[in-house]
Amino acid sequence: MAARAVSERSTVGLIYRSPRLYRLAMSVLDRERKRRDRLVVDAIAPGSSVVDLCCGDASTAPPLLRKGCRYVGLDVNERFVAAARRRGLDSRVWDAATMEVPEADVVCLLASLYQFVPEERRLVEQMLRSARELVVIAEPVRNWATSGSTLLRAVARKATQVNGRTFEHRLTETDLDRLAADLAPGTVRKEALDRDVVLFLET
Numbered sequence: 001m002a003a004r005a006v007s008e009r010s011t012v013g014l015i016y017r018s019p020r021l022y023r024l025a026m027s028v029l030d031r032e033r034k035r036r037d038r039l040v041v042d043a044i045a046p047g048s049s050v051v052d053l054c055c056g057d058a059s060t061a062p063p064l065l066r067k068g069c070r071y072v073g074l075d076v077n078e079r080f081v082a083a084a085r086r087r088g089l090d091s092r093v094w095d096a097a098t099m100e101v102p103e104a105d106v107v108c109l110l111a112s113l114y115q116f117v118p119e120e121r122r123l124v125e126q127m128l129r130s131a132r133e134l135v136v137i138a139e140p141v142r143n144w145a146t147s148g149s150t151l152l153r154a155v156a157r158k159a160t161q162v163n164g165r166t167f168e169h170r171l172t173e174t175d176l177d178r179l180a181a182d183l184a185p186g187t188v189r190k191e192a193l194d195r196d197v198v199l200f201l202e203t
Helices: 019-029 033-043 061-066 078-086 120-130 150-159 173-183
Strands: 049-053 070-075 091-093 104-110 131-140 188-192 196-202
Touching: 019 078, 033 061, 033 104, 033 131, 033 196, 061 070, 070 078, 078 091, 104 120, 120 131, 120 173, 173 188, 173 196
Parallel strands: 049 070, 049 104, 070 091, 104 131
Antiparallel strands: 131 196, 188 196
């Protein structure tokens, strides 16, 4: 989740109002999520320090911790941060508009880059500066928000509002390829799933 701290329920899309509701929605809307998370976790070396931007319900935290990684989850949504802390995770409120990306071996951003358009390049540049070894970006390139159905598009965009913003633009696989080609200083690996593209950018 992006940009500024969440303060009013009315400005937040339905699925972001509680971690429990978010997990339920993702189980229906994002059936590829577990496969994507496994790819991400498998790419991170045991013992790495990991910063997970826009961490949501911190789905990658448990398997990373089992690998001996040091996990920090950052999110603008205070409810998600509080829920992660109750699970014993190191989770912190993070405002991308005013705060830097913390340094770590690995910096991740999963399914949230579209929330930073048209400033997505600036965020990726920050991630690359902060990551000592690897940046991982996973982004859905096919979803309900880009459906051919006007009704499905409207419902999906309303449900995923953040701070009253509706994210009408979604990044394509070509957009992500261009970002990687323009910005990544090292080797780039790409995994194209059914709906997600996962980029591994070595720094």
